[in-house]
Amino acid sequence: MSAGAPTCSICNARETTGFNYGVLCCDACKMFFRRTLFVKNINSCHRLGECIRKCRSCRFQKCIQAGMVFTPTKNTLEPTNNDQLSAFLFNLAHQxxxxxYQLVNCWYDGDPTIAEIAEQNAPIKFTKRPDGFPMNLGEWIFITGLTSLNYLKKFNHVNMLNASDRHFLLKYSFYEISIFTDSMRACERKEESITFPDGSDIISEAxxxxxxxxxNGIRCxxxxxxxxxxxxxxxxxLLSAVFFCNPGFPxxxxxxxxxxxxxxxxxxSALLQYCLVTYQKAGPTRFTDLLAVFQVIIKMRQDLSYLSTFLSICGFAVTKKKLYNC
Amino acid sequence: MSAGAPTCSICNARETTGFNYGVLCCDACKMFFRRTLFVKNINSCHRLGECIRKCRSCRFQKCIQAGMVFTPTKNTLEPTNNDQLSAFLFNLAHQxxxxxYQLVNCWYDGDPTIAEIAEQNAPIKFTKRPDGFPMNLGEWIFITGLTSLNYLKKFNHVNMLNASDRHFLLKYSFYEISIFTDSMRACERKEESITFPDGSDIISEAxxxxxxxxxNGIRCxxxxxxxxxxxxxxxxxLLSAVFFCNPGFPxxxxxxxxxxxxxxxxxxSALLQYCLVTYQKAGPTRFTDLLAVFQVIIKMRQDLSYLSTFLSICGFAVTKKKLYNC
DNA sequence: AAAGAAGGTCACTAGGTCAT
DNA sequence: ATGACCTAGTGACCTTCTTT
Structure with a gap:
């Protein structure tokens, strides 16, 4: 009796009805996720997804952690579809x-290749980093890359690609996205120079x-x-998302x-709409200014490649993790 | 036309609006029940639920008898939600x-199986026990079990289970809850040994x-x-409620x-909150001490099973009621 | 046409409000 | 204190759209 579908991993109560927003879950959790994105009526709860109780915040956290993603379909340039854009942004902000959170608090015990990560269609399982865990440069680079990969993997288009394309896309983009994120963090912290969350330098001392x-060019x-x-x-x-869809990767x-x-x-077009709504007539200029940041990201990526090669020739290779090798 | 909804079984005056707190009743009685739980402004009235009009105590009694149940939803560990816990406790205390009352004063003419009781979604209908009704050991065991089942059936989670699960849950828990209740009664009466309300022994003489x-281990x-x-x-x-949600029953x-x-x-978590509020720093220890009582309940249950088997082999079976057979 | 997923609808109930 | 009415979250079920 009751062979049925497997139990929904988000609410642990109902049977799954299929893939909804990229995750195998029940109909009720699907609707809950959708409504939350559009209404945004969530009070944050300190225990991240843990009070299985009737806590809306934790239920939504579980959706995010499971990798549920909403992607706008209708033309977001239609002003009437503004709520699609805002739902998408709400979704991205929580991802x-x-x-x-994972960058600051978590850890991954292993040394996966990009190919292995690309094959897995579940999110990467991080574990809590023990107090006093010694973080060095190599560890920071590793966890930065891994959390970026976990973030990127959830995008709708990743799941639509075949295995080979998915592998190449992740391989050639996660590093750029990582350094972009690092720079954004520096900016939020009002610092000129990129550092890791504990304040340590991103370039090895000697x-x-x-x-x-x-x-300093790399740093700043x-x-x-x-x-x-x-x-x-x-x-x-939005800019990260646009960058992450670069069809030009080899x-x-x-x-x-x-x-x-x-x-x-x-x-x-979502980014353009955001610019138009936010900056009115100056919107289009803003849009092109933002796109121009790509050049800076690519330049930084090249500099880092050179630095890495140089260090490795001198026998100072920082990380031997497979993420950065094959 | 004018088919309308059935009349509310609590006030016998208005039409039902649907299921409120687990019982088909009208909106007014729903709000009355809720308010009473949270404000607790009830003076007890000696005629139990009989003076329907204008008596708040009797109206509340009717709610309880009909099986209305409030279950906390907000996290009771939030100190601001303390009134949820207190409403829940008020509710349980009246149940x-x-x-x-039913144990001491009532009777049930019949020999239902657990399955039959589980199927019925209305409370069990007891009748007043006639004065001078001869109670023997078997009768006490029967009415003890039946009143326990009636108490348990009202819990929110029972109604959420499917028919099969409900049957198993009641089957494997009502006996344990009964002996726990019996022990609590002994304690209230300052007696070392469990007895029935009329003071008779729970174990047959010979x-x-x-x-x-x-x-004596069983008794005490x-x-x-x-x-x-x-x-x-x-x-x-609260401990009974926790025990009654044991997901480990076969x-x-x-x-x-x-x-x-x-x-x-x-x-x-309601129990934990109660312990924290009541015992402050000693709360967590108290909590675990309480949970440890489960072991004693289970041990007593085993001893009783052995006793029952032993007696039945000797041809001294105490009760032939179906509650205790199938 | 069959299947899978997104999106829409609506009945249902816990909880809140306010005139009486 | 009461109860008629209101509000919001929910999830079962339905329709629509896309893909094969």
Whole structure:
């Protein structure tokens, strides 16, 4: 009797009805997630998703942790569809909050490859980082990359790609997204230079034979640009999404490119709408200013590649984690 | 036309508006029940539920008899939600008063099975026991079990279970709850040994070949533990509720277990809050001391099973009521 | 046409409000 | 204190859309 569908992993009460917003769950949790995104009537509760009680905040946290994602479909440029944009932003903001929480508090015991992460269609399972856990440069780089990957994996378009395209997309974008996020954090903390959450430098101490100006460029240039623009959190989230749909990454198939550009259009028109609503006539200029940040991200990425190669030749390789090798 | 809703069984005056706190009744009686739980402004009236008009006490009694139940939903550990806990306790205390009244004064003419009781979604209909009704051991055991079942059936979670799970839950818990209640009564009467309300022994007189220490263990061990702890009525009520949500009873489905553990969390956090408020720093210890009583209840249950089997082999079976057979 | 997922609808009930 | 009425969250069920 009652073979039925498996039990919904979010409410642990009802049977799943299929994939809803990217996650296998029940109809009730689907509607709950949707309503919450559109109405945003959530009071934050300190225990993150733990009071299985009738706590709306924790139920929503469980949705976010399970990877539920809302993606706008209707043309967000229609002013009437503004609530689609705002639901999308609400969704992204909570995903980003989770990423930040995991970066500061969590840990992952293992050394996965990008390919392994791309294969898994469940979110990465982090564990609480023990108090007094010794974080060094390599650990920070690792957890930064891993939390970024976990954030990126949830996007709708990732699940639509075939295994190979998904692998390439994550491989060629997670590093850029990480440094962009790092720069945004520096900006929020009113710091000129990128650091890790504990304040430590992102470049290893002893680097012989490299110009200080080059190293300071890595530390500061992108953060300075973000700061000059006074980039909002919403702009950051949308811009990351647009960047993450770059159809130009190497190795991606024709059909993959099509999917990526479809989504890139969605996200960039969402960004444009945000700019128009927020800056009125100055909206289009703002939009292009934001897109121009891509160049700075790519420049920083190149500098970091050079630095990494240089260090490794000198025998100073910082991390041997597979994330950054293959 | 004018089919309308049936008349409210509590006030016999208005039309029902649907299920409120588990009972089909009108809006006015719903609000009356809620207000009374939270304000507790009730003067007890000697005629139990009989003067329907204008008597608040009797109206509330009718609510209780009809099986209305309030279950805390907000996190009772929030100090601001203390009134939820107190409303819940007020509710339980009155349900328990009713059970006690029925045990002492009522009777049930029939021999129902657990399955039949589980199917009925109305409370069990007891009748007044005639003066001078001859109570023997078997009658006491029967009415004890039946009033316990009537008490338990009203809990919110029972109505959420499917028919099969409900049957198993009642089947495997009503006996334990009964002996726990019996022990509490002994304690209130300052007696070391469990007896029925008329003072008669719970073990049949002629039991050949069993050690006195074994029999006295059954009579006294649980009551002694309750007495040692100086368990309050509130602790007893909450602890019973926690026990009654044991997801480990045999035969219960996965979804049933989930429902039970959800409610067990609610009740146990209510108990914890009670302990914290009442005993301050000693609260957590008190909480675990109380939970440890489960072991004693289970031990007593086992001893009684053995006794029952033993007696039945000797041809001394005390009761042939179906409650205790199938 | 069949299946899977997004989105819409509505009956239901806990809890709040306010004139009496 | 009461009860008629209101509000909001919920989830079962339905429709629509897309893809194969």
């Amino acid at each position: 980003e909050e989770l990423r930040k 680097v012989p034979g490299l110009e200080m100006s080059f190293l 240039r992108l953060a300075a640009r973000v700061n000059d623009l006074k980039m909002t959190k919403e702009e950051f989230l 190795g991606i198939s024709k059909s993959g490119c099509d999917i990526l550009s479809t989504y890139q259009k969605i996200y960039s | 328990e008063e009713l059970r006690k 039991v050949p070949g069993l050690e006195m220490s074994f029999l 061990r649980l009551a002694a533990r309750v007495n040692d702890l100086k368990m309050t009525k509130e602790e007893f009520l 035969g219960i489905s996965k979804s049933g277990c989930d429902i039970l553990s959800t409610y067990q969390k609610i009740y146990s």
